[in-house]
Amino acid sequence: xxxxxxxKYEDIINDMISSVEDIDNLYDxxxxxxxxxxxxxxxxxxxxxxxxxxxxxxxxxxxxxxxxGSGQVIYDSEKEIIKVKINQDYLRIINLV
Numbered sequence: 001x002x003x004x005x006x007x008k009y010e011d012i013i014n015d016m017i018s019s020v021e022d023i024d025n026l027y028d029x030x031x032x033x034x035x036x037x038x039x040x041x042x043x044x045x046x047x048x049x050x051x052x053x054x055x056x057x058x059x060x061x062x063x064x065x066x067x068x069g070s071g072q073v074i075y076d077s078e079k080e081i082i083k084v085k086i087n088q089d090y091l092r093i094i095n096l097v
Contacts, residue, residue: 023086
């Protein structure tokens with residue numbers, strides 16, 4: 001199994017980063033407490049979010065949906081997209097082709 005994509009990996013990851021970073025409580029995905037997350041410098045948080053984006057893209061090759069903080073990341077193989085559910089009312093789409 002795995003995700004099929006035709007866009008540059010770096011472009012997909014950048015889209016994932018900009019989408020995932022808007023999810024509330026995203027630090028729960030890596031079992032981090034809010035206090036620890038808030039105490040990190042911005043560049044440390046950005047490095048964590050990039051790692052999360054890589055992990056999520058890899059994980060979506062095995063799981064259709066992954067909970068991230070208050071949101072979800074969903075792979076739609078038929079439409080060749082990743083849906084990043086920021087909250088109940090807001091969704092971002094990442095095209096894979």
